[in-house]
Amino acid sequence: MCDNGKQTNDQLNDNFDFKIAAQDGTARAGEFTTPHGVLQTPLFAPVGTQATVKSITPAQLDDLGATLVLANTYHLFLRPGDELVAKMGGLHEFMQWQRPMLTDSGGFQVFSLAEMRKVDEDGVTFKSHIDGSMKRLTPESSIKIQENLGADIIMAFDECSDPNDRGYVEQAMGRTHRWAQRCLDAKKRDDQALFGIVQGGIFDDLREQSARTISAMGFPGHAIGGLSVGETKAEMYHTVEVCNSVLPPEKPRYLMGVGTPEDLIEGVLRGIDIFDCVLPTRLARHNSAMTMFGRLNLMNRTFTEDLRPIDETCSCYTCRTFTRAYLRHLVVAREMLAATLLSIHNLHTLLQLARDLRQAIIEGRLEAFADEAIARLNLPRTPKRQL
């Protein structure tokens, strides 16, 4: 059982394959084969926390050209329960998303959402944010839950710490490494790729050490965790560089929980293949439209009689169909359709950006694309440091 787990994780098995189709500097355009189809990278994965991308149907998600969808192990473990999902045929069947899926390990949510938590070497005990009941996650149970859920890509159970507290970061990193091996040992299913997670806060030496340790374990893909949690953009981009200087380029790289347009651009430039973030749907529920020229708050009175779409260059259903004036009316009248239409637009913005980044890599013009896009966002470029 354990041997089988180790074997299948030492390399990509028949169910998985990662090919780099084009490179431009450190950036890559990849093709990641999974049991539910081939993912073209770089890609942005919409988040379906509770087995639904909030306010969007799977049909709308498919129209948007979404490929990989993420769901949260922590939430589904608590409700409706991973065993129920397994009984219902697994996550793909349950929520009717037939393309690839990814589940996180629950680690991040235990440390950000649970009301109380107690970490020990074996795992974490915490209080459910739903009903206050005591729950426990360990590397073994996280893998078991993710096997019940049945996503194509599953994640090692890690410990997220305050990225600036070196003492805590060192302890948490050590545990994350020991837990990573336990996850590899616990894994049984061949049709799931288990990714290892690099931790180490904002400390270059710890990140290098973590990337080296995790890389040596033979995961078929790697993630960078513990970022986008309060550090500066410069720190985040630098940490990505440090990790990617160690992580093997022949395996996919996933920057967890990151999802502004500028983060996608700067991340892709530094060799990231996969991103996910709740931002597009969360901003939508707060009346905000993401565009490649900044954010618009549709509540703003200036849109009252504005007959333009959110973004005249955007080809999404919302922009093809509705005016800012109508969207503002929906927002002011607190109509649910506002969240749906803004989610469609915001997801399109990031999905299209990922497609554009891929094309720019293939055509060898990524730097120029990035300069132009970041300038249009009215932001400064963050130059790569020479490592």
Added chain:
Amino acid sequence: MCDNGKQTNDQLNDNFDFKIAAQDGTARAGEFTTPHGVLQTPLFAPVGTQATVKSITPAQLDDLGATLVLANTYHLFLRPGDELVAKMGGLHEFMQWQRPMLTDSGGFQVFSLAEMRKVDEDGVTFKSHIDGSMKRLTPESSIKIQENLGADIIMAFDECSDPNDRGYVEQAMGRTHRWAQRCLDAKKRDDQALFGIVQGGIFDDLREQSARTISAMGFPGHAIGGLSVGETKAEMYHTVEVCNSVLPPEKPRYLMGVGTPEDLIEGVLRGIDIFDCVLPTRLARHNSAMTMFGRLNLMNRTFTEDLRPIDETCSCYTCRTFTRAYLRHLVVAREMLAATLLSIHNLHTLLQLARDLRQAIIEGRLEAFADEAIARLNLPRTPKRQL
């Protein structure tokens, strides 16, 4: 101006035409031509109160085969304002519904939603339920607002009273008749059909009198108002019979605010062509699925592991795609997608029922269809009285 209004209302003008394609007893299958297309009757009109059918995109509404959509004059007058809607190109353009639309007159909402109201012979002064400001509607201003909104079918401004209080009903009916004439006189646009509204509570003689008075005014279509407000089903069906025994059969008949499956069936049997109701979308937001075998509350624990669709005979997107177990999860997790998916299903149920009723009329088997459908709903048939 007034002459022009009267002329166009004396008969259906070039923009409108009502043909009866088939009859089965008192029931009819009609074709109602409007500037935005031909309506096949009997039909059920989804309600888009604030220029949106709650939680549904126009594309989803179109997929459902919806034809006529209703919007509320009272709500749109208060927010965003009919003049803004006119500036934005009218209601069809504003909300992007390119098929026929209907606006009510605001009368019903003034009497059901406004916090305070004062009726005089000229009109009604009331307090906005949104910001508490004082507003006024008169027959003339209701028509002006509805001309700004630009629906294909518009309604005369009426007064809704407690249907059981004969003294009040008589007063309100009298005013409704005088206001109806003022609406006809005020109307300017040729591309809108103004329907008159019959009032009279639950009193047969008053309903007959109202139907006779309204019929004589030359409206191109007639509505029965003041029902589904607390009277019994038997009283409602009987009142429909009384009104329709007077209303001219060659013009379309609209039963306002009515929309359970059994009401559609009993209404069609009695010669109604058009129905509207918020019920399907409102029930959806309260976790309830409408089916032709009764209602299901998806919050119910019995659906936890139920792999069946809501209705195995239903062809809507929700039933083609999702299990009751998944819908229950969405409902329990308070996910917005629940309202969207249940709205799609509930609207489909009534839209499909109206299509099935039409087919039964055309094939001359309406009584048998009604018997079977009402039995499946586990309800008693309400026999027609001989008038």
